[in-house]
Every structure is written in C-alpha cells, then in structure tokens.
Amino acid sequence: MRIPKKLINDPSKVAKEQLEGLIAANHGRIQAIGDKGAVCVNPLPSPQVAIVTGGGSGHEPMFAGYLGPGLATAAACGDIFAAPPPGVILDAAQAADQGKGVLFVYGNYAGDNMNFDIAAELADDEDIETQTIRIWDDVASAPLSKIKERRGVAGDLFVLKIAGAAAAQGKSLGQVTEITAHARDCTRSVGVALSAGSIPQTGKYNFELPDDELEYGMGLHGEPGVSREKMASADTVVEQLLDRIIEDLPFVAGDKVCLLINNLGSSTVMELLIANRKVHSYLESKNIEVHDTLIGSYCTSQEMAGYSISLLKLDDTLTPLYDAPCHSFALRK
C-alpha cells in the first residue's frame, strides 16, 4: 500500500495556504476578501457583470486560478473537496459586484448548489442581483435524460472562459447568463483514472484501483465511475473516452471544437501529449475540426493519475468569445 507523500505544512491549513500561494503568484492582480476563502481581482475591471465562481479546494488551479481580465471576477474557495460556506460566497459576490449583477458559475454538486443558492438569497437582501449557471459536463455521471444530475468537471474552464469574455464585452446580466448557459450546453467531458488522489487532512486515498485496472468516469472527488477495465493502450482509452463524448451532444461532422486534455493530477505531460495525438486523429477521422488545444493541469483531484477530455462545440456566438484575450494565473490567451 502506497503512503501519500506530500510537501505540506499543517494538513488542516492546506486550503488556506494554497490560496495564499496563489495570491502571491498573481503579484497583486487578485486579493483576499476577508480570511475565509473569498478572493477577487484587483482592481475591478470597468463596470461589468461580475462572474463569481468557486467550489471546494483541492482541484488547483480550479477555481481561483482563473481570476482576471476576460475570465472570472471572484471566487469562493472551500476547504479540500468541501463547498465554500454561503458567507464566503457572499463575500466574493459583494467584492465583485459593480451594480451590473453577479453571475454564479460553478460545478453541479449538492453542497455547492445549496450554499450558492443561500448566498444568492443573502445577496438579494443586499440588493445584488444574481443569476446562476450550474455546469454539468461530465457525461459519465448520469444519463443524458438526467443531465441536471451530472457533475461539473474540467469543462468548467470552457464555461468560465465564455462567461468572462461575454461579461468583459459589457453585455447585460441576462445576456451573459444566456450565453453562459449556451456554452455549458455545448460542453462535454469524461475522464479516466489510473490511481487515486489522497486527502491531506486524512492522509487516505479516495479509492483503490488494482495495479492492472483503470476506471472510466471517475469523479473529481473519487466518485465511482461507470466501468473498471483492464489497463489498455492510450489509443484505446482515448477512443473509449471520445466515443462517450461524441455520441452524447452529439458532435458531428463539420463541427468545430475546442479541446481540453486535463491532467487529473499525476499523469505525465508525455502521456497527455500521446493522448492528444490520438484525439486529433480521431476527430479528424470524424471530420470534426479542432480550433484550439489546451493540455495540462487545469482541474485536478490531488494526485489522481489519469486525465479527462473536454470538448466545447463552437458556433458564431462562442468562437469570438473563446478567442477573446484573457489573463489569469492558469489561462492566458
């Protein structure tokens, strides 16, 4: 049995300390709001709809790594794999609001849903108008007929990118909400895990996988996937992942997509690139054009080995918003 080996300090303070490290890495471009996990860009952009995101920590650089011009305005960061409290979300919303309203954009998990909804009520008491887009891009987490039960995973990034770009163009809260919902509806993801991540506070792995098996559809917190199978070649695994994604939207010949191959934690960059080779040849064989390719650690689950693939289907609305410039710790365009 492996023992989780991590360079941390007090295990109960990892969420706080990683956020301090992220703030330091931003060189003044983001700042803490209070000391409970809210963080906001600094200075605020010219008045626009505020994009407020958040969720549990432990998925670095998601979520607070995506604060900056053309992306999110503020984030509420919970403890490791725990939803941020409503008060922290309210802190983020109040810091980000410029009188144009706040769009909450976050992954679809029961705890996050509850706390963001409470925060929306608290914001209403403060005369801050809010709207909400929950992201449910993980095709493995529920059938299409129950899409609102699906989890949000790395596709969060695409949805945040579009939301941030739409807000930066000065669109109204209603318009930004509509476009963000559209981006969410055009995004699909699925992942494969080879080994588990561990939780710093407990020093325990989220799950166990035999040395000769992998699991499709594993969640970002170790939620069970859809099938365990024997280890297979990268090309076989990529085909399995893409088959699930393609048929779900569906993505069809003539489509133009953005691609994200997301390291769930401890996969090598070499493996991500080998996967990318196959993704491109697979999509080319389907006559699906890849407009842009992102590869790296964008939404992690501690040291989980494996990766997820996300596709965003572009159209005349989404393409210019995706291509718009943005500047954050973890994504620059």
Add this chain to the structure above:
Amino acid sequence: MRIPKKLINDPSKVAKEQLEGLIAANHGRIQAIGDKGAVCVNPLPSPQVAIVTGGGSGHEPMFAGYLGPGLATAAACGDIFAAPPPGVILDAAQAADQGKGVLFVYGNYAGDNMNFDIAAELADDEDIETQTIRIWDDVASAPLSKIKERRGVAGDLFVLKIAGAAAAQGKSLGQVTEITAHARDCTRSVGVALSAGSIPQTGKYNFELPDDELEYGMGLHGEPGVSREKMASADTVVEQLLDRIIEDLPFVAGDKVCLLINNLGSSTVMELLIANRKVHSYLESKNIEVHDTLIGSYCTSQEMAGYSISLLKLDDTLTPLYDAPCHSFALRK
C-alpha cells in the same frame, strides 16, 4: 512495490508519439523536420539568429514545448532520457538557420555536449555559423568551483526565454550568445524529490526512496542528489532549497528575480502553491523582489514527485528581454 502505470502505446515509441501530440497541439505553428525528432517553428520569423535547443525526451514540455515567436526556433528531441543524435540536431539547425547563424542552447550533459558539438562541426561543413551555450543551473550537482560540471535543469527555461527574446530583437549571433551566457550565469536551481519517475521502455523506477524520506538535489534522470533526509514540512523544505540557491550566486538584498517553481512530475498544484507562499515570504524577508512567478510542469522527469525552484537574477539587460512577448505551447507572455 508500486508498478508504474501509464497510458501509452508501444513503449518504444513514446518519444515519437509525444512529439506528434505536441505538433498537433501547436495547430501548424511548428512542424516536424524529417521523422527522427527534429522540429521547427512554421513559418520562420523574419530573419534572425536561430535558437536551437534539445535534449532527451521524457522531460515534457521541455524542450520542444518552447518553440515559437520570442522563444526557441527549433529543437532536436532524443529518445527518453537520451541525447538527440548529431544528425537530428543538424536537421534542426538547417531548418532554423536563416543565414544569421545558430545558437545552440541546451542542458549540460555529456551526451548532449558530444552530440551538439558534432552537429556544430557538421553545420560548419554546411556553412552554418554556430555558437553554443550550455546551461548548468543545478547548484546541487557540483560545487561552485566546478560550475561547468553542473547539470542543466528547469532553469533552462529562463535561459531559452532570454535567448529567444534577444534573437527576436534582431541582435547578432555574437550579441545573442553573450546575452544568453549572461542569463545562464544569473540562473540557479535546485530540486527535491519525494519519489521516482519510471522509464517507459523498461517499466522500472529510476531510484527508490523510503516512504518517510526525501532527497535534495536529485537530477532530472534520477542522478543522486546531495542528501537524503526525513520528510519535513513544506516550509522547511523550501527554506533548505532557497538557502542553497541564495548563497550560491549569491542573491542579495535589493535583487530583483524571476521565480520558477517547477513540478518534477506528479506533485500536486496545491503543493506547488503552498511552496510558492513560503518562497515569496522567504524572499521578502531577504529583501529580494519577485518580478514574475511561474508555477507548473515546465521541465519534468516523468512521474517523479517533487519540485525544483529556479531563480533568474534580473538587471537592466535581462528585464526587458524577460518581459518581451513570446508564444509557445508551454509558455506565453
């Protein structure tokens, strides 16, 4: 005993396939030169000194991930942890040369040194003028009195960044060489490993570390470090690393530096951010200003757990070159 678990295809083809994946991720901005591991930007920039880098594969995204405007022009990629053959280096040099000469910039390893030197002779036969800068930023790999025996590690990135920016400004081969040597001389790195990476072709780990120990100064191919110690807190480890770096150059009060916290493979982004928190407070306590912070997988050793810290001391020459725009797969400014 853990078993290395990786999503690959034929283990003998990982270097080739990762490069194909990298080329696909560049969407036409780089192209293969032949089929033996040379790759070059496409199209070439307006005529300038060519920056040609390279080395063994397995360190992705180093080296070929840093090709593009304001960075390297071409790269020669060997097999996993193996120097590229002279003919591949010559391929890269010939593709990149625009009559302004070629600067070879690479890490200081016996195999790379030999093959790049042979390639320089071959290039001379083809009337291509070359100069060479070997990078030896790893302070743990030899004493300062034998600096030319030190290995090149993640600090390669800083040196390539400066070289690429100087070349893009249209400077002469002599000027670019002088500035690149200066950047090399202002760069220091040291790493810590918690566990080993494995080699795809053999399926074996490079070394073993007990579950309760870490090793300072471990090389990128598993070369022995300078000391094995009991696991310690992140803050203690960062202090140990920075103490070694600071005293070596030395970096002193009033200095302005660029910082790179480089994931050696499978450390979590959370750990890198927690390290960054301490690095910034340490440097602030020494009155050393951090001009920019890079955190992520820039130069890896397969799935080795741990990270390295690199500092580049800036001055009036280096600051504008570091700040100059660049565009590559793995670094954009």
